[in-house]
Amino acid sequence: MKCPLCESTSYYKNGCHNDQQNYLCKNCGKQFLELALPRSLKTDLLANSNEHTKVSMTDAAELFLVKNLPEEKITEKSLSSFSLILAEKLLQTILSPDWLKSDTFSQVSQKFQQKTESKHQLEIGISLLLLDAENLKLDINSELFLASVCEYPLQVKMAFANWKNPSIGKQDIELYNRGYQLVHVPEGKNSADAKMIAFGACILRSYPTVKEILVCSSDGILIHLCNELQNQGLIVYWVRRQGQSLNIENRNTGKLTHYSLSVATEVTSLEQVKVVDTIQDLIKSEQ
Template identity: 45%
Template sequence: MFEPLKSSFSPPAIAILLLDAENLQLDTKMEQFLTTVSTYPLQVKIAFANWSKMGKRDEELHQRGYELIHVPVGKDNADGKMIALGSSVHERYANAKEVIVCSSDKVMTNLCNHLQQNGLIVYQAIKKEEILIVLNSATGKPITQFPNFTPEIPTIEVFIQQIKQLIQAEQKQNKIYWVKLSVLSKIYKTKYNLTITQVVSQHLPGKKARDIFTNYPVDFAVHQVNVTSELYITLFQINQSPPINSTENTLLSSQNKSSLLSSINSAADLEKALKAILQELTIKSPASYIDISLLGTGFNQRYGQPITEQIKSLNLNGNFLKFLQSCKSFNLKKNGKSWQVALR
């Protein structure tokens, strides 16, 4: 008598999708995108919700091949059921190799960890606004997203114009002269869906975001009190076209142009040059005080040498502060440990 042959057949490996339908809306395009994330074919799809409050969502998901799990009304009921059932998915589907957990709730981290411990490859799909982001559950880091598009890096000329426009808008809106690099970076990322660092890496490999401004001194002036403080950026209004409908700015800009000296040969010349720069720096509020370091930075940018070197070359006694105190054009006051200057 012959014994029956034992079958060596094993079902093909599959991927499973678990969806918290109360937390995350997954349309057909997003679902199709998720089929490209898994290595194995997506054969089982299970959705959890209280379907009585989901309109026709249950009908739609049923037509798309989902197994629908109903839960009572109540906060986190769908989460609890999804975690409970999901934790045993490797037992119910022995041929499952991958699981995609679709929920933005942090509580799903425990489910993902449990599934990984049972030898499954796990991804977590979360949604931020209209973007579906797939995380590597083991590292928590994004691996892809939908829509998955890479914004085009602008040319350096276009980028500089973009930055100029953002600085001008920020100056006008907040009535300021210097703009923090951190603020400018955030505005640029919001408007162009790119970081300044991405653009700099493209055009200046190995450089930092701040280097784009120091590499173009004709367009930008930078200021930093010390190496650990914020970097501030502004435009040279002397070299820029005046803002539209700004007669006052046009007049002051013209005055500043005429006040710039081709060379500085005396203390009087230096005082005149510093006065013109201070007029520009306080164009929005002529009587306002600014830190003397900002005035020194402005001088360095316009005349190509530190103010201290200029003072030494003229054989003037004392430092920058002493020189300003000796000038009739300026008022000075102490603010904490620093000194501030204004036009007299």
């Protein structure tokens, strides 16, 4: 609270007037009363459950002063002083122990945390992989290598194919277990390519945090999708297979990275050898 004349905060109590505390300013000697927030006004300000006020702080101050002070005594300084008092009262209510333990405070905290996390994700960004499963197969090692090429974490993976086609085999089960979203396309030539282009062209609507996209297919028609994604400001990697290697082309910089697809001979682990020997011994004993 400040003196309404000189705005000094140095004062002391000087009796009461009409059940209100009277103060005397040490700086200029002016006497003034403590402005109390009326219960009716306080009820209006904190009426709704979301703790939003129905009138602004300045409007509330003006309303109170107009009702309680003569027009000639309403000055800019007195209005400013009351605004500070009102802010202090509201803060005392909001920061009270009972309110901090209330469900309303918990809801406000959760909403604030969600908005903070969303903003943080927008600043960080993610990578997204689009796979033409009818044209290119990616094992887990190839996928991990592609993830290492990206600057942002690979969090969304989508595979396009006609999953009723017998030639796909059990690839849908494998990809699903590895966290892919499976998009079914109808039968027909280039159906998967068309679906990838249609979905990829508006990818930012569904995933606004995407910064990098891996377009995995050797079909040349997907160059149009790569160009469209670049025009939207995304970093685009075009992943194609040539012989026994994957070529990962950064469409923004022209940098080309190669990954060998040669399958290493699987070596039986020592534990597996022991299990096999034990089973063979049991079979011989039984015979």
